Each structure stands twice: as C-alpha cells, then as structure tokens.
Amino acid sequence: MSSEQQDQTTDPKERFVSLMRGLGTRTILYQQNVAASLGMYNNDLKSVDILNETGPITAGELSKLTGLATGSVTALIDRLEKVGYVRRENDPSDRRRVIIVPEYESKEEISNTYLPLHTAMINLVSSYTHEELALITEFLGKASSVLEEQIEHLSTATRGRTSS
Amino acid sequence: MSSEQQDQTTDPKERFVSLMRGLGTRTILYQQNVAASLGMYNNDLKSVDILNETGPITAGELSKLTGLATGSVTALIDRLEKVGYVRRENDPSDRRRVIIVPEYESKEEISNTYLPLHTAMINLVSSYTHEELALITEFLGKASSVLEEQIEHLSTATRGRTSS
DNA sequence: TATCAATATCTTGAACATCGAGATATTTGA
DNA sequence: TCAAATATCTCGATGTTCAAGATATTGATA
16 A cells, blocks of 8 residues: 555545545554554544543543443443553542543553654654644644534434444 | 644644644544444445555455454455455466455445545635645645554554454 | 432443464465 | 465454443432
C-alpha cells in the first residue's frame, strides 16, 4: 500500500476525497498497530482515546460512544481499571451511575507510543506558514464536524444490529 | 463528544495536533458505524477498503496489511466471498498463492453507505479556492505518508503479540 | 408516602472471530 | 532429487462481545 491505482484522478475534488479515504484507512490501521504494540484490544484503546478527549463520563455514555453493549463496557472498564488507565467513581447525585475517570496522564505508556507520530506531525506542520497552518487547522475542524454528523446519522439509523 | 476540554490549546501547532487526533478518533468511530450498519465485522470492512485501494492482492499480503493471522484471513475471505465482495483466483505462476480480487464496484451497498460522507466532503471542499484546495490536498498526502511510516515502524517493532 | 415505570450498571451463558500451531501443497535452491 | 522455504488452510482453544435478565436506584403519580 502506497500511492497506487486510480488515486491520481483528474478531478481535484475527487482526488481530495480519495486522499481523505486513504488517510482514514491508514488512521485505522495505525490505531490498530498502537493497540497491538501496547497489548491492548482495539476497543480498549479506542475508549481510552475517547475518555482522553471527553474527560470523565459514565459507563452508559461510553457504551453509546463506542457502540458497545453495556455488558461489554463493564468488562472493558474492568480491564482498563486493572491496568490503571481509568478508575471507577460513584456519582453522589445518582448512586446508580458509575463515572469513569481517565488516568491517562499518569500512564505515560500510551503517550509514549503516540509520541513518534506526534513528533512527526509537529515536524510536518513546521513546514507551513502561519496562514497556511491556520487554513489547514480550520479545515480539520470542519472535517471533524462532518464526520461527527455522519456518525450521528449512522448510529441513529442503525440502532440494534450485529456487528464486530 | 464535540469540542470539549483542553482542545483550545494556545499553541497553534499543538492545537493542530489535537484536532488531528480528534479527526482520527472520529474516523475510527465512523468506520465502525459503517461496518455495523452493513452488518459486517470491522476487520471485514477494513479489508474491503484496503482491497479497494490496492486492487487484487494475495491472502498473505492482506494478512500483513491487516495484521491478522493467516488463519483469520482465510475465514475472513470466506465471509467476504460468500457475500460477493471479493472472489478467489489462482495465481497461475505460483499455485500456492490465492489472489483476492475485489468486486467492490459491483456491490453498490458499500459505496451507498459511504455516499453521504462523500457528498458532505465534496460539499466542504467546494467552499475552498483552487489554491486552498491544492494546499489541503498536498497536506493530506503528506499526512498519509507520515501515518504510513508510523505504521511501518510499529508493525516491525511489534511482530508477534496479542491484540484485538 | 407507597408504588410503578424508567434508568444505570452488572451478571450470566452462548456465539463467534481470532489466534497459534500443525497440515498440505507448491516452489526454490543446492 | 531433496530439503528448506513459502503460501494457504484446518482445527482446537481462548476470550471479547452480545443479548437478556438481575439488581439497585431514581422519578413521577396518585
């Protein structure tokens, strides 16, 4: 896998979309490799990443965000808690709820694994001017929003089927 | 999940990297939702995407690209072949090998599921000038390369552990 | 205040992708 | 010609994941 096949479409927009897809595929493969190299399951790492972005959330919310069944999330939290990546905390205002608090920063193992990518990205970014960087950053934000909408669409449309 | 927490870092570069990560997380969640809505396993869809980009490859190559054991790939191909997403073909020059030929285009089910995202992306892109689009496109290519290098690093460094 | 429905998490058993190792077939090099 | 290397497949074991039910708690209604 590199730059093969029909990648060099003539239409600039289609070429862009094609690159976007390629980036997506590589992102997924990358995350999978990170998980493997940490000896974690994909969903476990995915959850850690989500928690790192959202901060503490309840088990139910994590279930919705990951698309996993609640029973799976229970087991998942057990695993993460055992390794020290998160801890359970009781919600004083609602004793049914369990809040999952990420201990992400305390565990440098994960950030160390991400570090080479981080460095490479900073490196890449340094080759751009402030204006260019601003444009790209703005674009990334919009692309994220688009993806988020699409996820919302799909997850509401699918509700309850078998998957991975 | 939206725009929470420490996302608005002051340093533009760090802010960029943060957005990049967010995009990654959403990409993974999106792909997972697509798989679920198609009633497929994540790895199966991942493989279809890879095959769509690479064109026909051998079972062994797919095994390397996905990081799955060869036995898993055999079962995976069985599933994809049964649904008609790929077909097996013998390599006349090496009769041990099995070439997996994607029937991607013939099966519109998948492209239809990707269509809304495709449209939204085209839409997003249309708001940029040619010069801007060229810049972003160039950036995407470079980012893809960076990811590919990182994948290569990790996969060579990990060789043989337990994962998902 | 007592009760019932709704909500949140956990428990349990079954299902099934994945792994690892071995089996089979084929190719390559000595 | 023969052994080592390579490519895919087979098979049993493992373990996440699911679905449904169990338990605990909350909120609303009468």
